[in-house]
Amino acid sequence: MDKSPAGIAIAGAPDGILRYVNDAALLIRGGTRETIVNGVGINKYVASWQLLDLEGNPLKTDEVPLSRAILYGETSSRDLIIRRTDNNDRIVQANAAPIKNQEGKIAAGIVVFNDITERKQYEEALASSEKEFRQLAEAMPQIVWITRPDGWNIYFNQQWVDYTGLTLEESYGHGWNIPFHPEDRQRAWDAWQNATQHNATYSLECRLRRADGAYRWWLIRGVPLRGEDGKILKWFGTCTDIDDIKQAEVALRESQSKLETALASMTDAVFISDAAGKFIELNDAFASFHRFESKEACLKNLDDYPDILEVFMDNGERAPLEMWAVPRALRGETATNAVYTLRRKDTGETWKASYSFAPIRNTQREIIGSVVVGRDITEIVKAEEERFKLENQLHQIQKIESIGQLAGGVAHDFNNMLNVILGYGNIILEKTRADDPLHECAQEIVDAGNRSATITRQLLAFARKQTIAPKVLDLNETIEKMLRMLRRLIGENIQLNWHPSSVWPVFIDPSQLDQILTNLCVNARDAIGDVGKIIIETETTTFDEIYCSQHPGSIPGEFALLSVSDNGIGMDAHTVSKIFEPFFTTKELSKGTGLGLATVYGIIKQNNGFINVYSEPGQGTTFKIYLPRHTKQITTGQKKEEDAIMHGRGEIILVVEDEASILKLASRILTSLGYVALTANSPQEAVKLAKENEKRIDLLITDVIMPEMNGRDLADVLLALHPNLKCLFMSGYTSTVIAEKGVLEEGTHFIQKPFSARDLGVKVTEVLKSQL
Structure with missing residues (x-):
């Protein structure tokens, strides 16, 4: 007993005097053996040991297990407090029993007590902890649970009861499985x-039934509590309502699916990045936009974009990396339709792009990413450029039409006046000697009149209101006959080289071809200034729809090409863009009207052709004129060098003209040529x-445009009266009355005002000789 770790004390009966205590008892009680084993009775023993219950109240004699063993022969056990003199109270578990002699009488009592102070403190702490745990568990919004190692539930907090509607009794054990979704x-x-x-x-995500029968998603997690030996003592766990999160996840997945569908359906390139500029999302169009075969190929090369791609600003300057769309957006910039030019370094492919970009911000307005939308606008830019060119062409056409309306309005009255001036001027020249001062004055009048008539013709030609009589021509043969005149025109210092090639026939008025070459050669002469060279060439060429779609102004088909080149001073791009505008000239004042090239342009357009110009300062100029191929036979029987005038033999000619001075002049000329002239100043008078x-x-000679009735209608009326009547129309400008788009109807005879006595005589001879 002396070596026992438990305290042992023996008291005799019935006096209760302590007979023995071991060392462990002394250690627990405190003090010495002499102070404890002092021959006192049971009552003194209880008092001297200061035995207390666990609430700190002194125990009575019959409440002490050893006393009850001596007094009543009971075997009992009790936890009690031993108050020590050093105030280091100890809690012990006392187990007492009587010791009986051979007669069965109580001879003594023995008590064995173990110091359980630390265990009690631990149990109290554990109880306090459990109390705090339960208070915390009841305060938590989650469901809290505890089970035994085998899963037998021993605790749920009130949240479980409130949510499931189950009682704790229904839930304990394996009742926790009841509210789970089947x-x-x-x-x-x-x-x-x-x-x-x-x-x-x-850990498990599952659905638990609510008291009203609805199911919600919960996250159930449990962790084991292990003993010192590592074995599981209990499971502690929580159930967290994640239904809102689940719904948000579903909504997010749906939103993500919609986003992916939207991105996949978009033809614009879309790139979404994080705050570091790293890829989060991009669509297939982004890959094709950057000329990759697939989205996968694009993703492989994202980090190498600066090595693959060159980016240029709208002003043509190379854009540094910080000026690319993503870095700009991450700096907080927002842009709509920012134009860049992109170039793949590996393939050399270049295209125009329009970018719209913006930063992505969180609720604190912090930038957490960027979104960039790119659109290939190469074709749009081309279309815009084409539209601009077409608008310029429309503007040019409108300008031409305005000039044409002005020219048409002016030409009628102006040519009538010129006709009178030139007619009487020529009469004066014929009636005066060369040394007569009046002859010189008349010559000045005629020269000025001719210059004015030339300007009027140029205006009409430019406006495509010149009356023409086109013929099927061999371009080479016709130009060949003009070379002598052209050489005289440009002078001896300039060499004229003629390089004809096999060429298709064209359908054009020979006088218009004369105007084209005259104007171009005069301009070339002025551009050369002194010594130089002009080259005239012909050849054939064909344009298809693809070529014409890429070269505005071109027309598909087969063409005879007439090229006029010089080695003069050349022109810059700005000058080239304006050379066909009426009244535009680079020549000194009084040295050019600005109508020469405008006339060429108008003639070519009137004949369904087109013209291109190539020029650079100091490199000379080349005009290339394309006239449509004509499939009919070339006209035979060329015009003689000099048309003969046949004097009349009393033929009766009815002249109809609302301008009295023209009527009088025509009558005078015809009478002088031997004809009988009947004059009428209106269609009614003529009838x-x-x-x-x-x-x-x-013969009927009639003005085309007159009050009451036009010349064509008048001719029809008079033909009913005189079936063999021949007609000659005269006008200061073209009219659809006798010419469609300026081209005379077949068999129609026409004389352009102003005309000379010789012009009229030749034309009258020609008409009278013609067959009806």
Whole structure:
């Protein structure tokens, strides 16, 4: 007993005097053996040992286990407090029993007590901890639970009861499995078995039934509490409502799916980055936009973009990396339709791009990423450039039409006046000697009139209101006959080289071809200034739809090409863009009207052709004129060098003109040529004369535009009266009355105002000789 770790004390009966205490008892009680084993009785023993219950109240004699063993022969056990003199109270578990002699009488009592102070303190701390745990568990919004190692539930907080509607009694044990969704119940049990078998954390997302029967998603997690030996003592866990998170995840997945669908359907390139500029999302269009075969190929090369791609600003300067769309957006910049030019370094492919970009911000307005939308606008830019060119062409056409309306309005009256001036001027020249001062004055009048008539013709040609009589021509043969005149025109210091090639026939008025070459050669002469060279060439060429779509102004088809080149001073791009505008000239004042090239342009357009110009300062100029191929036979019987005038033999000619001075002049010229001239200043008067004249009227000469009735209608009326009547129309400008788009109808005879006495005589001879 002396070596026992438990305290042992023996008291005799019935006096209760202590007979023995071991060392362990002395250690627990405190003090010496002499002070403890002092021959006192039981009552003194209880008092001297200061035995207290666990609430700190002094124990009575019959409440002490050793006393009860001596007094009553009871075997009992009790936890009590031994108050020591050093105030280091000890809690002991006392187990007492009587010791009986051979007669069965109580001879003594023995008590064995173990110091359980630390265990009691631990139990109190544990109880306090459990109390605090339960208070915390009840305050938590989650469901809190505790089970035994085998899964037998021993605790749920009130949240479980409130949510499931189950009582704690229904829930304890394995009742926790009741509210699980039928589809999740087995899965939950399997997860529990797996956790217990592998000592792993229990984690499961499942649906639990609410008291109203609805199911919500919960995250159930449990962790084991292990003893010192590592064995699981309990499981502590929580159930967290994640239904809102689940719904948000579903919504997010749906939103992500919609975003992916939207991105996939977009033709614009879309790139979304994080705050570091790293890829988060991009669509297939982004890959094709950057000329990659697939999205995968694009992703492989994202980090190498600066080595693959060159980016240029709209002003043509190379854009540094910080000026690319993503870095700009991450700096907080926002842009719409920022234009860049992109170039793949590896392939050399270049395209125009329009970028819209913006930063992505969180609720604190911090930049957390960027979104960039790119659009290939190469074709749009081309279309815009084409539209600009077309608008310029439309502007040019409108300008031409305005000039044409002005020229048409002016030409009629102006040519009538010029006709009178030139007619009487020529009469004066014929009636005066060369040394007569009046002859010189008349010559000045005629020269000025001719210059004015030339300007009027140029205006009409430019406006495509010149009356023409096109013929099928061999371009080479016609130009060949003009070379002598052109050489005289440009002078001896300039060499004229003629390089004809086999060329297709064209359908054009020979006088217009004369105007084209004259104007171009005069301009070339002025551009050369002194010594130089002009080259005239012909050849054939064909343009298809593809070529014409890429070269505005071109027309598909087969063409005869007439090229006029010089080695003069050349022109810059700005000058080239304006050379066909009416009245634009680079020549000194009084040395050019600005209508020469405008006339060429108008003639070519009137004949369904087009013209291109190539020039650079100091490198000379080349005009290339394309006239449509004509498939009919070339006209035979060329015009003679000098047309003969046949004097009349009394033929009766009816002249109809609302301008009295022209009427008088024409009558005078015809009478001087031996014709009988009947004059009428209106269509009604002409019809009256035709009805009254019993003799045959051989020729009608009528103005085209007159009050009451036009010349064509008048001719139809008079032909009914005189079936063999021949007609000659005269006008200061073209009219659809006798010419469609300026081209005379077949068999129609026409004389352009102003005309000379010779012009009229030749034309009258030609018409009278013609067959009806």
